[in-house]
Amino acid sequence: MSPDAGWASPEARRVRGEVFATFAREGRPPSVAELEVMAELDRDRVLAALAELDDAHALVLTSAGDGIRMAHPFSAWPMGFVVRGGDRLWWGGCAWDSFGIVAALGERLSILTICPHCGRELSYGAGPQDPPDADRVVVRVPRPAAEWWDDVVATCTAIRSFCSTAHLECWLADTGEPPGARVELERLWQLALPWYGDRLDPDWRPRSLEQRQEMLERAGLRGPFWQLGG
Ligand SMILES: [Zn+2]
Ligand SMILES: [Zn+2]
Structure with missing residues (x-):
């Protein structure tokens, strides 16, 4: 066993590997019944493993607790971003997660x-080596980093791309939503590469708060807004 393996039980790590492999391959999470077969565990142990992974923020269960809602950067349900590679398709959890899928798949x-x-369609391409080919698109991150996991599905739902700063400003004026932070698309891409690049690794483990904070800083995201919570 590697020294880092202890962040979750072996069952939970096995289930995590199957969840991410299925998302990468098929654009959807496996069901509990499928996980029983894939991980060779009975239903109760699959559910216990999923609960453990949810506690560790390694994935997010549905509100009913009976299935997988998100396994960042992947989402089980549409969330405003479609990520395509040939005839394969994934739901991106948000503007940041969409680049996370590029990073995780490495293509x-x-x-x-x-x-x-x-309401205009925005379409851009990006690769692990190629920054997004979109001019002027900006992303709003709605709430401070310390609050992201208070309701991570709501957080991701609100991390959207706008066609320009002007349209973000108009939208803020129309809706009265808090400004949050405005991030250039390329900066978010830059952040997503290390943040999500290793998610398909079967030996993945959660990063420490310090490591995650350093990644934000390296992408130029500094200051109280970007201070992560526990
Ligand atoms: Zn997200
Ligand atoms: Zn617009």
Whole structure:
């Protein structure tokens, strides 16, 4: 056993590996019944493993607790971002997660979303070596980093790409939503590469708060807004 293996039980780590492999391959999470077969565990042990992974923020269960809602950067359900590679398709959890799928799969993919202000389709491509080919697109991160996991599905739902700063400003004025932080698309791509690049590794383990904070800083995201919580 590697020294880092102790963050979760062996069953939970096995289940995590199957969840991510299925998401990568098929764009959807496996069901509990499928996980029983894949991980060779009975239903109660699969459910216990999923609960353990949810506690560790390694994935997010549905509110009913009976299935997988998100396994960042993947989402089981549509969340405003479609990520495509040839005839394969994934739901990106948010603007950041969409680049996370590029990072995790290590290939160039196209990302499709809609500007929340004007409804225009925004389409851009990115690869592990190629920054997004979109001018002027900006992303709003709605709430401070310390609050992201208070409701991570709501957080991701609100991390959207706007076709320009002007459209973000109009949208803020129209909706009265808090400004949050505005991030250039390329900066978010830069952050997603190390953040999500190793998610398909079967030996993945959660990073420490310090490591995650350093990744934000390296992407130029500093200050109280970007201070992660526990
Ligand atoms: Zn727009
Ligand atoms: Zn997200």
